[in-house]
Amino acid sequence: MENLKIKFAEQGLDTVELMPESHLLDALLARDIDVKQLCGRRGLCATCHVYITKNPENLTPPTPRETLTLAVLTGARANSRLSCQAKIIGDGVEVALPEGLYIDSYESLEKLIGQRTTVAIMHPVTSEVLVPANKIIIRTIVEKLEQLNFDIAKVKHIGA
Numbered sequence: 001m002e003n004l005k006i007k008f009a010e011q012g013l014d015t016v017e018l019m020p021e022s023h024l025l026d027a028l029l030a031r032d033i034d035v036k037q038l039c040g041r042r043g044l045c046a047t048c049h050v051y052i053t054k055n056p057e058n059l060t061p062p063t064p065r066e067t068l069t070l071a072v073l074t075g076a077r078a079n080s081r082l083s084c085q086a087k088i089i090g091d092g093v094e095v096a097l098p099e100g101l102y103i104d105s106y107e108s109l110e111k112l113i114g115q116r117t118t119v120a121i122m123h124p125v126t127s128e129v130l131v132p133a134n135k136i137i138i139r140t141i142v143e144k145l146e147q148l149n150f151d152i153a154k155v156k157h158i159g160a
């Protein structure tokens with residue numbers, strides 16, 4: 001079987017070719033995009049969320065779990081998919097990445113206190129913007145992160 005091409009809407013990311021039935025996430029990983037895969041590819045977090053800008057019909061339809069997760073993502077749109085759930089079944093799918101950085105732990109955000117963000121910093125489960133772009137990260141964000149660690153524990157529990 002021939003490989004299928006996946007394109008990126010972003011400048012500077014080359015087309016990836018993958019075997020049919022590969023997960024869309026593998027295309028992101030092939031371009032060294034830092035996808036945190038917080039839920040371990042189980043369709044329960046926001047960290048592998050993408051927008052499909054061309055040929056969405058060349059992906060498998062959303063699973064019920066994916067639909068449920070997307071329903072609670074702050075940044076979700078009609079063309080949203082979870083790339084760990086969507087399999088590639090045709091040529092020419094084009095992907096756009098959400099703008100921002102998913103933070104995966106209390107510790108990683110704590111290290112950034114006092115710094116100015118270049119992109120938005122987002123919650124890894126709900127995709128809520130914790131710190132908008134071009135803002136100084138302040139200590140009150142830490143409180144939100146305590147909540148975040150709790151959410152992750154809950155997600156793991158649900159998926160177990």
Ligand code: FES
Nearest residue numbers: 043044045048084
């Ligand atoms: S890695 Fe968590 S939903 Fe895809």
